[in-house]
Amino acid sequence: MTAVEMRRPSVYERDLDASAVLRMSEAQATHIGDDENDDRVIMNMGPSHPSTHGVLRLMLEMDGETVLRSKPVVGYLHTGMEKTGEELSYVQGCTNVTRMDYAAPLFSELAFSLTTESLLGVEVPPRATWIRMLLCELNRITSHLLFMATNGMDLGAVSMMIYGWREREEGLRLLEKITGLRMNHNFIRPGGVAADLPDGWVEDVIGFIDLLPPRLEEYDTLMTGQPIWRERLQGVGTITPDEAIALSATGPLLRSAGVPWDLRRDTPYLAYDQVEFDVVVGTYGDSFDRYAIRLNEIRESIRIIEQCVDKMPVGDYRVQDRKVTPPPRARLDESMEALIHHFKIFTEGFQVPAGEAYTAVESPRGELGCFIVSDGGPKPYRMRIRPPSYINLQTLAHLMHGRLIADAVAIISSVDPIMGEVDR
Amino acid sequence: MSDTPDPAASDDAAAEPVAAGTPTRHGAFVGTEQGDGIEVLHAGADTLIQVVTALRDEGYGMLLDLTAVDYLTFAAPRSLPPEIEAGRFEVVIHLLSHRDRTRLRIKVQVDSADPVVPSLFDLYPGSENMEREVFDMFGIRFAQHPDMTRILMPEDWVGHPLRKDYAVGRIPVQFKAGAEQ
Numbered sequence: 001m002t003a004v005e006m007r008r009p010s011v012y013e014r015d016l017d018a019s020a021v022l023r024m025s026e027a028q029a030t031h032i033g034d035d036e037n038d039d040r041v042i043m044n045m046g047p048s049h050p051s052t053h054g055v056l057r058l059m060l061e062m063d064g065e066t067v068l069r070s071k072p073v074v075g076y077l078h079t080g081m082e083k084t085g086e087e088l089s090y091v092q093g094c095t096n097v098t099r100m101d102y103a104a105p106l107f108s109e110l111a112f113s114l115t116t117e118s119l120l121g122v123e124v125p126p127r128a129t130w131i132r133m134l135l136c137e138l139n140r141i142t143s144h145l146l147f148m149a150t151n152g153m154d155l156g157a158v159s160m161m162i163y164g165w166r167e168r169e170e171g172l173r174l175l176e177k178i179t180g181l182r183m184n185h186n187f188i189r190p191g192g193v194a195a196d197l198p199d200g201w202v203e204d205v206i207g208f209i210d211l212l213p214p215r216l217e218e219y220d221t222l223m224t225g226q227p228i229w230r231e232r233l234q235g236v237g238t239i240t241p242d243e244a245i246a247l248s249a250t251g252p253l254l255r256s257a258g259v260p261w262d263l264r265r266d267t268p269y270l271a272y273d274q275v276e277f278d279v280v281v282g283t284y285g286d287s288f289d290r291y292a293i294r295l296n297e298i299r300e301s302i303r304i305i306e307q308c309v310d311k312m313p314v315g316d317y318r319v320q321d322r323k324v325t326p327p328p329r330a331r332l333d334e335s336m337e338a339l340i341h342h343f344k345i346f347t348e349g350f351q352v353p354a355g356e357a358y359t360a361v362e363s364p365r366g367e368l369g370c371f372i373v374s375d376g377g378p379k380p381y382r383m384r385i386r387p388p389s390y391i392n393l394q395t396l397a398h399l400m401h402g403r404l405i406a407d408a409v410a411i412i413s414s415v416d417p418i419m420g421e422v423d424r
Numbered sequence: 425m426s427d428t429p430d431p432a433a434s435d436d437a438a439a440e441p442v443a444a445g446t447p448t449r450h451g452a453f454v455g456t457e458q459g460d461g462i463e464v465l466h467a468g469a470d471t472l473i474q475v476v477t478a479l480r481d482e483g484y485g486m487l488l489d490l491t492a493v494d495y496l497t498f499a500a501p502r503s504l505p506p507e508i509e510a511g512r513f514e515v516v517i518h519l520l521s522h523r524d525r526t527r528l529r530i531k532v533q534v535d536s537a538d539p540v541v542p543s544l545f546d547l548y549p550g551s552e553n554m555e556r557e558v559f560d561m562f563g564i565r566f567a568q569h570p571d572m573t574r575i576l577m578p579e580d581w582v583g584h585p586l587r588k589d590y591a592v593g594r595i596p597v598q599f600k601a602g603a604e605q
Contacts, residue, residue, distance in 0.1 A: 021552075021571075023570055023571035025573070025579065074575065074576065075574075075575060075576040075577060075578070078576040078577065080585055080586075080592075082561075082586060083585055083586055083592060084592070087592055115460075118459050118460050119459060121459060245485050245486050245522070246548060246549050246550060247549055247550040248486055248487050248488065248548065248550025248551070248554075249550070259522070261522055266522075266525050267525055354500035354501075355458050355459060355503075356458050356460075357458055357459055357460040358460055358462055358489075358518060358527070358529065359460060360488075360527075367488065369488065369489055369518070371489065371491065371516065371518075373493050374500075375498050375499040375500040376499060376500045377499065381493070381498060382493045382494075384489075384491045384516075386488065386489040386491075386518075390553065390557075391550065391553065391554070393553070394549075394550060394552060394553050423576060424576075
């Protein structure tokens with residue numbers, strides 16, 4: 001099914017329950033339940049609660065064990081990263097954005113780099129593109145494994161937490177070998193990637209993706225077919241396609257509702273139009289579908305990685321445009337000009353022509369967009385990241401409305417927000 | 425901010441194929457396309473709802489992103505159609521059409537004296553938190569928004585951090601400042 005046949009039934013006749021969102025300040029909320037006959041209470045969940053994935057606080061209006069309205073309170077991790085982005089040059093920019101979604105840092109780097117390259121008008125060499133794709137899919141796997149672990153833990157499948165962490169660690173070890181760091185890699189940069197793949201990368205990557213399928217089978221045995229697991233997730237936190245689109249939801253959340261929308265296929269970037277993979281789509285829009293989508297996206301990522309290994313072109317790993325790329329290390333010892341050039345790029349940075357660009361990539365959480373306005377200087381005039389977690393979080397109140405408090409935990413988990421990206 | 429567009433603006437909108445001047449679409453001026461291949465439309469605060477409603481009916485079903493830019497210290501010339509008067513702020517809206525697989529950018533100039541833009545909440549409920557963020561960071565208010573409060577900064581914060589006259593690193597760490605008093 002293509003996106004064209006996908007939907008014409010309008011978003012305009014959507015039936016969003018306006019009473020799901022608690023729109024009031026804490027001071028106002030304290031008066032809820034003041035009346036003797038009013039059984040409602042306001043309950044705070046978080047910010048330090050193991051199942052809120054970081055520092056998310058939920059103000060829940062409860063009637064007994066039922067959630068009526070709710071409001072996610074965010075901002076605890078806000079450090080003004082978009083403001084910081086205006087103070088850093090394009091060379092330094094990736095070190096900033098990589099700290100947003102710390103579970104999938106390579107995607108923010110990619111979005112930032114693609115946008116900068118679009119402004120510069122440079123085209124990166126094919127090898128750089130394929131290395132980026134390989135790394136992003138590895139990162140998608142580690143990010144989804146993190147989801148598997150935390151989702152399992154939130155629902156009481158504590159061994160799943162250990163298994164998820166175990167496999168993710170293998171992935172991080174591989175990423176460390178390639179990029180030098182387990183997280184916050186700063187490896188994808190405007191103009192290409194920071195270094196070529198290390199010796200023996202093929203064996204390492206193959207070793208990792210050979211290890212996974214049997215483990216994923218284990219997850220299936222442990223969770224997918226298991227009645228308690230299904231009971232906890234099926235039909236919990238349902239969302240319709242109209243609601244998801246109206247609330248600007250993207251990623252697995254949107255696909256769980258049955259909307260086959262994946263930027264890798266629908267607006268291909270990098271070389272995704274040259275690899276084969278399937279877009280995993282749900283039917284019921286419930287927490288189980290979101291779990292199953294992520295589990296199967298790991299399998300699709302493995303397919304993409306296999307093709308990356310097969311088709312990895314030879315050549316430069318970064319663009320040979322001296323304006324953007326510093327001269328090679330070896331040249332610094334023999335050439336004064338190369339030394340000055342190197343120094344200039346890392347102190348002043350390079351100038352980017354005035355203009356603006358928006359580029360989006362499919363992160364494990366949805367459409368991660370980067371919008372940069374340049375005034376011709378070496379720093380972005382305005383750097384905006386469209387954070388999928390932040391925007392997906394708007395669906396929480398609607399997903400939890402009328403459900404039990406115990407389901408709230410499953411629902412937060414299934415939306416898979418990363419608070420570093422929500423608050424930025 | 426009145427709900428009915430002022431007569432001058434609707435005259436512009438009615439004269440769809442303008443003889444001379446910038447071409448329009450649904451009453452918004454078509455801007456210069458930038459390198460990313462996204463179509464740009466310039467709407468006024470008074471015509472925004474009309475423009476976005478028409479685009480939504482045309483198939484732009486999702487509001488992707490809503491943000492703002494403060495052009496206070498912008499060094500380069502702005503690329504605006506001559507009919508649009510530059511404001512200090514610019515609200516930037518990205519729409520997505522799943523059917524056509526295209527994105528579209530709408531820009532609204534906002535004056536610093538009275539920074540108000542109509543809220544898109546009734547058209548796209550997903551705009552709620554993005555508009556709250558723009559209010560928080562830039563101090564641009566969205567008329568008819570159901571909950572125009574800060575979202576990332578504390579409720580009692582003074583100032584709007586992403587404005588260009590709001591310096592980096594001028595703010596003492598909040599908790600220490602509180603302890604000294």
